Amino acid sequence: MKSFINVVKEINSTLNSIVLFDNILNSFIIFLSVYLVMSIFNFHPLLASLPAIAYLILSSYKEVISSKAKLIETKYDYLNEKLRTAADNASMENPVVDALHEEVMEEIKNVRASSFFNQKKTSFKILSLIVLCFLIVFLSTLNLGFLDFRVLLDNVQISWDEGVATEEGGETPSAGVAGDQDIYGEESIATLGKEEMEIEIRPVNYEVNAKSISDAPEEKKFEETFPEEVFASSTEGFEENIPINQQELVKEYFKKLAEG
Amino acid sequence: MKNYKTLFDALYKEVGKVMVGQSELIEHIMIAILCDGNALLEGYPGLAKTLAIKTLSEVMDLKFSRIQNTPDLMPSDITGTYIIEESGGKRNFKFQPGPVFANLVLADEINRATPKTQSALLEAMQEKQVTAGNTTYKLDLPFFVLATQNPIEQEGTYPLPEAQADRFLLKIKVGYPNPQEEISIVNRYATEYSVPRLKTLLNKNHIIALQQHTRQVPIANDIKQKIVRTIIATRQNKQLIQYGASPRASIGLTLASKARALMNGRNYVSADDVNTMAYPVLRHRIILNFEAERKGLAVDDVIKDILDKVK
Numbered sequence: 112m113k114s115f116i117n118v119v120k121e122i123n124s125t126l127n128s129i130v131l132f133d134n135i136l137n138s139f140i141i142f143l144s145v146y147l148v149m150s151i152f153n154f155h156p157l158l159a160s161l162p163a164i165a166y167l168i169l170s171s172y173k174e175v176i177s178s179k180a181k182l183i184e185t186k187y188d189y190l191n192e193k194l195r196t197a198a199d200n201a202s203m204e205n206p207v208v209d210a211l212h213e214e215v216m217e218e219i220k221n222v223r224a225s226s227f228f229n230q231k232k233t234s235f236k237i238l239s240l241i242v243l244c245f246l247i248v249f250l251s252t253l254n255l256g257f258l259d260f261r262v263l264l265d266n267v268q269i270s271w272d273e274g275v276a277t278e279e280g281g282e283t284p285s286a287g288v289a290g291d292q293d294i295y296g297e298e299s300i301a302t303l304g305k306e307e308m309e310i311e312i313r314p315v316n317y318e319v320n321a322k323s324i325s326d327a328p329e330e331k332k333f334e335e336t337f338p339e340e341v342f343a344s345s346t347e348g349f350e351e352n353i354p355i356n357q358q359e360l361v362k363e364y365f366k367k368l369a370e371g
Numbered sequence: 372m373k374n375y376k377t378l379f380d381a382l383y384k385e386v387g388k389v390m391v392g393q394s395e396l397i398e399h400i401m402i403a404i405l406c407d408g409n410a411l412l413e414g415y416p417g418l419a420k421t422l423a424i425k426t427l428s429e430v431m432d433l434k435f436s437r438i439q440n441t442p443d444l445m446p447s448d449i450t451g452t453y454i455i456e457e458s459g460g461k462r463n464f465k466f467q468p469g470p471v472f473a474n475l476v477l478a479d480e481i482n483r484a485t486p487k488t489q490s491a492l493l494e495a496m497q498e499k500q501v502t503a504g505n506t507t508y509k510l511d512l513p514f515f516v517l518a519t520q521n522p523i524e525q526e527g528t529y530p531l532p533e534a535q536a537d538r539f540l541l542k543i544k545v546g547y548p549n550p551q552e553e554i555s556i557v558n559r560y561a562t563e564y565s566v567p568r569l570k571t572l573l574n575k576n577h578i579i580a581l582q583q584h585t586r587q588v589p590i591a592n593d594i595k596q597k598i599v600r601t602i603i604a605t606r607q608n609k610q611l612i613q614y615g616a617s618p619r620a621s622i623g624l625t626l627a628s629k630a631r632a633l634m635n636g637r638n639y640v641s642a643d644d645v646n647t648m649a650y651p652v653l654r655h656r657i658i659l660n661f662e663a664e665r666k667g668l669a670v671d672d673v674i675k676d677i678l679d680k681v682k
Contacts, residue, residue, distance in 0.1 A: 207589065
């Protein structure tokens with residue numbers, strides 16, 4: 112009963128593609144939703160791909176291995192139990208099974224693939240995707256960030272490291288901070304204290320003054336036209352071995368010589 | 372497949388000329404026949420058990436015999452015995468077949484026979500053959516035993532051991548007719564009554580073919596799993612059941628479900644077939660424990676509980 116086996120294969124591939132499309136849509140929604148949250152809390156936004164991929168793999172695997180016959184039976188009551196029996200015994204051949212296969216093949220002609228495609232639901236999902244995309248673009252222009260989790264994590268990491276370092280300080284208890292850290296911390300921070308620091312980041316000037324635009328000046332070529340008698344030689348410095356007590360005497364001698 | 376439904380509807384109609392009601396009894400006997408199994412009928416006297424079997428044998432053109440079991444019944448009274456036959460001045464032993472040599476054997480009140488006699492009958496049921504002396508005689512096929520037992524008057528009876536009860540495919544409970552049916556019975560049998568002529572709808576070959584078709588009915592994997600889970604659940608439910616059903620029950624439930632599907636004109640087994648046939652298949656294969664009896668639960672209640680739990 113090769114024809115019935117082909118029918119079963121066709122049913123499976125059609126329903127798998129519908130289910131896969133739905134799962135991909137769901138994965139995109141998950142990705143964009145998590146992306147939005149991640150960008151608000153200053154996490155690396157690409158981490159959002161992890162739950163989306165995990166959902167896509169798990170849900171697709173679950174759907175692909177599930178019985179497609181049962182899915183059809185839920186929509187078409189007259190095929191209830193009949194279709195799955197025929198599908199489970201697709202390779203069996205005897206008069207009763209053959210009659211069942213023929214009956215199912217006749218009845219399955221009334222099954223429409225579109226009945227498994229929820230247009231309303233899919234439209235809503237696509238609309239959600241568009242809204243999420245716009246939301247992400249809009250929020251990125253606002254540079255909105257409620258809580259910087261990266262800083263929080265760094266602080267947690269520092270305090271953790273400090274804790275570990277204290278524990279690793281040895282058996283002999285000792286006061287102060289382990290290692291070469293200053294007990295007063297960073298000197299610059301200590302000086303600043305609680306004073307507010309005003310930092311102005313100069314915006315980049317993107318304005319272009321059309322008037323100032325002119326042709327580039329001609330480059331002056333550098334010509335090496337030195338006279339022959341001018342030449343460079345290496346210099347050498349000598350440090351005379353004059354004792355320190357006689358250095359003043361020598362200094363005075365040259366001074367008088369210059370005055371005289 | 373719709374032809375099968377038409378055929379069995381015609382059979383019910385034909386049996387209905389003689390019997391009033393008891394449609395479930397007729398259906399379950401037919402299921403046992405289609406499964407090439409045997410059935411144990413339990414019911415109070417006067418519920419047309421014998422009439423049903425006799426009527427069916429007529430409609431199916433089967434050789435019918437009846438054994439009235441009593442404590443003094445000997446195995447040879449069932450299987451047959453050697454008798455001396457005189458021909459041409461010579462005396463020879465000749466095998467005289469017993470009532471078991473028929474297609475449809477009604478063993479009335481089987482629990483009144485001694486275990487030895489019960490064993491002789493059960494051997495014939497299982498092997499479809501009878502051994503007398505050194506010779507084995509094959510029984511004519513199709514061969515069915517429909518045994519009856521009375522739930523009352525248990526004194527002086529020999530209840531079937533569990534191992535032997537397990538050889539019956541179904542235990543059919545025969546209930547009382549409803550008031551309307553009972554009025555029809557009175558009207559039919561308490562007035563001038565002429566025995567109706569019954570049409571023969573099936574013969575031996577048809578039945579053998581139907582038995583083959585029953586085994587060919589396909590079953591979905593999830594329904595097969597449900598059957599096995601149900602049978603295993605009878606063995607695992609230690610709170611209410613002392614001994615559960617054997618794998619023979621799994622085979623029996625599958626076959627009985629297939630037969631029911633065929634009789635209803637379906638070429639596939641439904642979960643409803645399994646749920647309906649679980650009662651007659653498991654009824655005699657489950658032994659309740661003291662706790663169940665203390666709670667006043669019947670076997671059917673426990674089967675229902677198991678079916679509700681197994682999805």
